[in-house]
Amino acid sequence: MADETKPSKQQSKRDFLYLTAAATGAIGAASLGWAFIDTLNPAADTLALSSTEVNLTPIEEGQAITVMWRGKPVFVRRRTAQEIEKAENVDMSLLRDPATDDTRTQEGHREWLIVVGICTHLGCVPLGQKPSEVRGDYDGWFCPCHGSHYDTSGRIRKGPAPKNLLVPEYTFVSDSLVRIG
Ligand code: FES
Incomplete structure (x- = not known):
């Protein structure tokens, strides 16, 4: 009989995919945020x-x-x-x-x-x-x-x-x- 407290192979794979997607999403949002903030600040060379x-x-x-x-x-x-x-x-x-x-x-x-x-x-x-x-x-x-x-x-x-x-x-x-x- 299979141990129900242990996640199945299938379930672990799904969780891994989910976590990877979430992490990629977070990095994407962070870099989007940075790009957005960066466009609000005039570059030093523009100011100069x-x-x-x-x-x-x-x-x-x-x-x-x-x-x-x-x-x-x-x-x-x-x-x-x-x-x-x-x-x-x-x-x-x-x-x-x-x-x-x-x-x-x-x-x-x-x-x-x-x-x-x-x-x-x-x-x-x-x-x-x-x-x-x-x-x-x-x-x-x-x-x-x-x-x-x-x-x-x-x-x-x-x-x-x-x-x-x-x-x-x-x-x-x-x-x-x-x-x-
Ligand atoms: S600011 Fe004080 S004398 Fe000009």
């Missing part, structure tokens, strides 16, 4: 390549515009001759985060200052883009959150911010078109 082109033609001397780049505000300011001169003639020993103006702008395009518009203290967006806004003691930008003053090269001059406004990577495609990123 994302750039913004800015037409500079409408910006007159002394004016500035704000553009968005990778979710951040970027200030594009066309500086006056006086603002450039001020930025160039600063004693480096007076700077908290020393950097000459020519390391923050490009040869042949010194009138254009392009910086990420996020205060390096706690991340507020400083004032100074519109003519009606205060530009602080150094004619650049003023962050009213805790009183940081930036100069016409976007360098920190007074207040709690530890660093200059960041200069993003950018390229002049032509004299009137710049690509940020």
Whole structure:
């Protein structure tokens, strides 16, 4: 008489097939899930390549515009001759985060200052883009959150911010078109 507590050969084979199918199904679902999640995250190389082109033609001397780049505000300011001169003639020993103006702008395009518009203290967006806004003691930008003053090269001059406004990577495609990123 056959032992009924032991699974028959047939039954074991069925269970094995069932388990194998279930495991394959789980792996399939997991890889489908991964593929789905993966498509929601932009690839690192896509992020690295994302750039913004800015037409500079409408910006007159002394004016500035704000553009968005990778979710951040970027200030594009066309500086006056006086603002450039001020930025160039600063004693480096007076700077908290020393950097000459020519390391923050490009040869042949010194009138254009392009910086990420996020205060390096706690991340507020400083004032100074519109003519009606205060530009602080150094004619650049003023962050009213805790009183940081930036100069016409976007360098920190007074207040709690530890660093200059960041200069993003950018390229002049032509004299009137710049690509940020
Ligand atoms: S965030 Fe700008 S001074 Fe505090």
